Amino acid sequence: MATNGSPTRTTSDQAKKETTPPIYRIQDFKSGELQVWQTMMDLLGFTEIFTSRNQCRKALKHTWVNIVDFFEAINTSSRPRFFANHYQLGRYTVRTGKFFPKKLIPKGSPLRQLFTNIVPRQGRDCD
Template identity: 35%
Template structure:
């Protein structure tokens, strides 16, 4: 029960952080994940985070603290970190074209 509640909480927290999905929301996400260039369209913003390997829960914590989240050199390092810290994002809550989809990586 506590795990389900925590999962709903992280989903709600990300939705509040991201906003309604405007270009500005997508550009803020690109900036917050540490991309050097800010894409000029939503389509470009959707593609850009696929080059960055970060933990979504760490992203939310970093934003609250006004810092950049830890970036991993590759998916393998991100997976090792996520498994060891158990900082998963609930896969059943991912929207098809949403921002979380752009940040998700295959874990197992």
Template identity: 35%
Template sequence: MARKKKSRSIVQRFDDYFGTGTLEDWQRLCGDIGLDANLSSITQCRKVLKTVHINIHDLLDAVDQGRLPHRFGNARELANYTVNTRRIFPKKKVKEMGPVKALMRHIL
């Protein structure tokens, strides 16, 4: 039961952080990760987000603390960290074509 509650919590935290999905929301996400925040389309934002490896829990914690999240060098490093810390975003809650989809990596 605690695991389900925690899962909903991270999903709600990300939904609250991200907003409605406007270009400005995508640009803010890119900027909060340390990427170019002036991209001119959601498609460009989505493409650049696919190039970084960050943990979504860590992203939200970093935003709350006013700092950049740790960026892993590759998907394997991110996977190892995510499994070891159990800071996993529930795959069932990934919305098709949304920002979480652009950030998700194959972990297990």
């Protein structure tokens, strides 16, 4: 409640801010070091021990996870929702509006492996 006794309302801008992953978590995945990749694999629920970034990349090649959901899962100590393919991930992302800006993911970051273009461009199918 507000100080004047009336209930407070959440504006759409406030709601957007609440679904934005915390910056400190994005910072955790900026490095392309093996330890960062291994941490991400563990957070995704992989039980294997990965000894190289290439092993991680291969394991993630057909892993479809919404990045916003991934960060929300980290914050709640749960596993993110996995999708069977990028089409299902795309439909879910469009329906929920949980888009993650590619410009926030630096080159070399393991998050780049989760990123996929889900909105088809004119004359193209989803990548």
